[in-house]
Amino acid sequence: MKVFYSEAHRKHEPPFEVFDGGLRTPYMENSDRMDRILHALHQTDWAELCEPKDFGLDPIYAVHDKDFIDFLASCWTEWLASEARDKSTLLPATFALRRHPQKPTGLLGRAGYYIMDLSACIVEGTYPAALASANCALSAAEFVSNGHRVSFALCRPPGHHAGKDYAGGYCFINNASVAANWLSSKGKVALIDIDYHCGNGTQDIFYERDDVLTISIHADPHFEYPHYWGFADETGSGAGLGFHKNVPLAKGTDDARYLLALEEALKLIRKFEPQHLVISAGMDIYADDPLGTIKVSTNGIGEIGKRIASLNLPTVVVMEGGYANEVLGRNIVAFLNNWV
Numbered sequence: 158m159k160v161f162y163s164e165a166h167r168k169h170e171p172p173f174e175v176f177d178g179g180l181r182t183p184y185m186e187n188s189d190r191m192d193r194i195l196h197a198l199h200q201t202d203w204a205e206l207c208e209p210k211d212f213g214l215d216p217i218y219a220v221h222d223k224d225f226i227d228f229l230a231s232c233w234t235e236w237l238a239s240e241a242r243d244k245s246t247l248l249p250a251t252f253a254l255r256r257h258p259q260k261p262t263g264l265l266g267r268a269g270y271y272i273m274d275l276s277a278c279i280v281e282g283t284y285p286a287a288l289a290s291a292n293c294a295l296s297a298a299e300f301v302s303n304g305h306r307v308s309f310a311l312c313r314p315p316g317h318h319a320g321k322d323y324a325g326g327y328c329f330i331n332n333a334s335v336a337a338n339w340l341s342s343k344g345k346v347a348l349i350d351i352d353y354h355c356g357n358g359t360q361d362i363f364y365e366r367d368d369v370l371t372i373s374i375h376a377d378p379h380f381e382y383p384h385y386w387g388f389a390d391e392t393g394s395g396a397g398l399g400f401h402k403n404v405p406l407a408k409g410t411d412d413a414r415y416l417l418a419l420e421e422a423l424k425l426i427r428k429f430e431p432q433h434l435v436i437s438a439g440m441d442i443y444a445d446d447p448l449g450t451i452k453v454s455t456n457g458i459g460e461i462g463k464r465i466a467s468l469n470l471p472t473v474v475v476m477e478g479g480y481a482n483e484v485l486g487r488n489i490v491a492f493l494n495n496w497v
């Protein structure tokens with residue numbers, strides 16, 4: 158299996174994030190995650206690592222506002238030139254609610270406009286890492302569109318919380334959405350998001366479209382981040398009405414109950430008859446994930462992969478979250494094994 162991966166992520170290593178209550182915590186979305194996955198992939202006899210190709214900015218502008226990408230490109234230099242005392246990471250303390258159309262010109266005003274929370278911390282290497290990560294997803298999509306049945310985009314930073322014009326939840330550019338949109342020029346695309354958290358950015362990007370079916374299975378936003386998206390009654394709008402599906406799950410959801418929710422999603426995908434499938438593959442549904450409350454086992458993750466693979470669609474697997482670093486490699490291999 159081709160695995161598209163870039164070392165550029167290593168320079169995106171924010172020193173901390175801020176949890177609810179103001180608790181400064183070491184950044185959970187760290188490069189050790191990739192080292193664990195790389196180690197596990199090297200133990201297999203099927204993983205073939207490849208450098209991504211550079212697709213330029215056009216496929217990124219096709220899903221994100223140019224102003225937002227311009228902000229990501231310039232904010233670090235502006236941050237260093239600013240008056241801030243601690244410049245270790247760019248992190249605003251005031252956030253836009255989007256109820257008011259004003260976009261201020263100052264750096265912190267734009268930062269609070271384009272970032273939704275305290276876990277999308279920006280450092281010098283963030284923008285190059287985010288671009289390389291999107292190029293991994295695009296390279297994986299191109300490979301599959303050339304007639305192969307599967308590829309894995311080992312993306313870091315992840316992408317599914319990044320919307321048209323905002324970053325959030327460790328995500329800056331929505332890799333899976335960039336890939337799905339690129340594939341959509343070749344026919345209908347289904348995107349299934351199994352990360353523990355609702356894929357709000359993906360929902361935002363495709364909400365009004367009927368050519369990309371988006372489905373997210375995740376912890377119920379009544380108790381879990383990202384809190385304001387992911388409810389079952391959000392089903393798309395305009396032409397996209399009926400082409401988005403959220404499946405919120407209760408705390409403690411086990412393998413059996415998860416698989417029931419998955420079957421519901423797979424039924425919709427079969428009915429949609431897409432040309433390609435993109436999977437936002439977060440591994441934070443795992444029982445011992447430090448950010449999760451869902452209790453899916455490694456066997457369960459294997460079974461989820463098996464059932465998705467049984468759709469028999471050309472498939473791009475895109476890495477999203479997963480923070481139980483010690484077992485992250487084992488879990489992603491259990492998932493991908495179904496395609497080899």
Ligand code: SP5
Pocket residue numbers: 176177276315316317318326327328352354382439441447448477478479
């Ligand atoms: C890609 C991805 O998985 N992003 C997740 C971002 C979550 N950020 C908010 C974390 C809220 C932390 N709550 C603390 C629970 C500790 N038990």
Ligand code: ZN
Pocket residue numbers: 352353354439441478479
């Ligand atoms: Zn997640």
